[in-house]
Amino acid sequence: MMSGSEQNDRIDALETRIAYQDQTIEELNMALTAQWKTIDLLSKKLAMLEEQVRSGSYIADPATEKPPPHY
Known part of the structure; x- marks a missing residue:
């Protein structure tokens, strides 16, 4: 059988x-x-x-898009 002190220690540990x-x-x-x-x-x-992508609205308009610098 546990003493009251041991029981309190175990309860404290469980609460923690x-x-x-x-x-x-x-x-x-x-x-x-x-x-x-x-x-x-x-x-x-x-x-x-x-x-x-499905609607094609991601494609730039060539009329308003500047060419890349390597052209």
Whole structure:
């Protein structure tokens, strides 16, 4: 049987572990949220670029585009 002091030490250790785990979970949640925001932004940009490629609007107008310097 454990003494009261040993039991209190074990409870303190468990409470400390839980506190660190809660902090870690919150940090991971914040990182995951930031990553999803980035993924969402990149997905929207990719969709926009795909639409530009499909529509041909990415091609420069030769009348307004200057020739490259090596010409």
